[in-house]
Amino acid sequence: xxVTRPAAGxxxxxxxxxxxxxxxxxxxxxxRLSPAQALFRRLFxxxxxxxxxxxxVLAVSPVTVSAPVLPAEVPVLIVGLGVxxxxxxxxxRKSLAPLEALTALMRRVDLMxxxxxxxxxxxxxxxxxxxxxxxxxxxLEAERSFSTAHVLAAQEAERQRIAQELHDEIGQTLTVxxxxxxxxxxxxxxxxREELQAVQETVRSSLDEVRQVARRLRPGVLEDLGLLSxxxxxxxxxxxxxxxxxxxxxxxxxxxxxxxxxxVIYRIAQESLTNISRHAKASRVxxxxxxxxxxxxxxxxxxxRGGVDREGAGIRGMRERALLIGARLSIDSPPxxxxxxxxxxxxxxxxxxRGG
Numbered sequence: 001x002x003v004t005r006p007a008a009g010x011x012x013x014x015x016x017x018x019x020x021x022x023x024x025x026x027x028x029x030x031x032r033l034s035p036a037q038a039l040f041r042r043l044f045x046x047x048x049x050x051x052x053x054x055x056x057v058l059a060v061s062p063v064t065v066s067a068p069v070l071p072a073e074v075p076v077l078i079v080g081l082g083v084x085x086x087x088x089x090x091x092x093r094k095s096l097a098p099l100e101a102l103t104a105l106m107r108r109v110d111l112m113x114x115x116x117x118x119x120x121x122x123x124x125x126x127x128x129x130x131x132x133x134x135x136x137x138x139x140l141e142a143e144r145s146f147s148t149a150h151v152l153a154a155q156e157a158e159r160q161r162i163a164q165e166l167h168d169e170i171g172q173t174l175t176v177x178x179x180x181x182x183x184x185x186x187x188x189x190x191x192x193r194e195e196l197q198a199v200q201e202t203v204r205s206s207l208d209e210v211r212q213v214a215r216r217l218r219p220g221v222l223e224d225l226g227l228l229s230x231x232x233x234x235x236x237x238x239x240x241x242x243x244x245x246x247x248x249x250x251x252x253x254x255x256x257x258x259x260x261x262x263x264v265i266y267r268i269a270q271e272s273l274t275n276i277s278r279h280a281k282a283s284r285v286x287x288x289x290x291x292x293x294x295x296x297x298x299x300x301x302x303x304x305r306g307g308v309d310r311e312g313a314g315i316r317g318m319r320e321r322a323l324l325i326g327a328r329l330s331i332d333s334p335p336x337x338x339x340x341x342x343x344x345x346x347x348x349x350x351x352x353x354r355g356g
Contacts (some may be wrong), residue, residue, distance in 0.1 A: 046091040163218035280304030307335035
């Protein structure tokens with residue numbers, strides 16, 4: 001018995017089952033028009049509808065046009081033309097409205113923050129374009145989050161490595177130098193002892209500075225004692241170095257945060273205090289950490305000169321860290337009225353997913 005093989009392109013595979021690529025399926029897939037074709041079709045049909053309606057009105061109405069046109073017929077022609085143009089403009093405006101919204105959204109897209117998405121309001125011709133643009137924003141934000149997480153993780157690893165080297169190598173070397181100097185001072189003649197003691201104090205100061213740098217690079221207190229103790233130590237160190245008092249108000253019953261979120265809060269507080277000591281010329285600083293309305297809020301305020309009109313590398317780094325855990329960072333800095341840095345970290349959802 002002869003076996004009849006399906007002809008090429010009839011939609012059957014080697015086993016005789018349909019593969020979904022036959023002429024009928026191909027025609028069905030190709031039936032969906034591209035955004036440009038769909039827009040052309042809508043504009044063509046809109047204009048055709050307007051001119052067809054105008055022609056029908058002229059055909060069935062008692063209005064006649066003479067040749068040459070009589071003065072009494074001119075107002076009728078002008079009114080008819082105005083109606084046609086108005087209807088055509090309304091239809092075109094409705095068809096092109098999504099393009100205006102898309103253009104406005106493209107102008108205000110900010111990859112350093114969560115961008116809004118364009119919604120399809122029933123204009124099916126541009127639904128494909130709107131969907132593609134929203135998908136592009138999703139891809140860009142996902143890539144930004146991945147890149148930021150990778151960069152910050154590498155940055156933290158490098159900080160830890162440098163802090164470890166400072167502590168293990170330079171710190172140990174300076175400690176040995178201090179011990180040697182102490183023995184030399186004890187054996188030195190009285191006339192040299194004062195100078196050697198001055199050198200000893202210089203080495204001791206250098207050792208303290210190395211330890212402070214290592215602590216700033218790697219906040220061991222954050223890992224050992226938790227976020228509240230780390231912020232208290234950070235504020236105390238800031239006050240000791242700058243002479244500016246810090247008034248702290250931290251909620252002792254904060255909900256549990258991921259280690260990633262705690263590190264972001266600590267680093268943003270650290271950068272904020274560093275900016276205050278360098279630029280603000282403040283006489284007092286307020287640091288609060290509270291939990292309310294499903295958010296953990298870190299607020300750092302100073303009474304300095306304010307007027308932050310451009311964002312440097314420090315503030316951009318703060319924003320990148322906030323985005324890493326899905327938090328929102330806002331900076332309010334009116335001239336002459338100080339600066340307020342507000343970080344809002346969500347307790348559920350994205351923070352839990354990212355920190356898990």
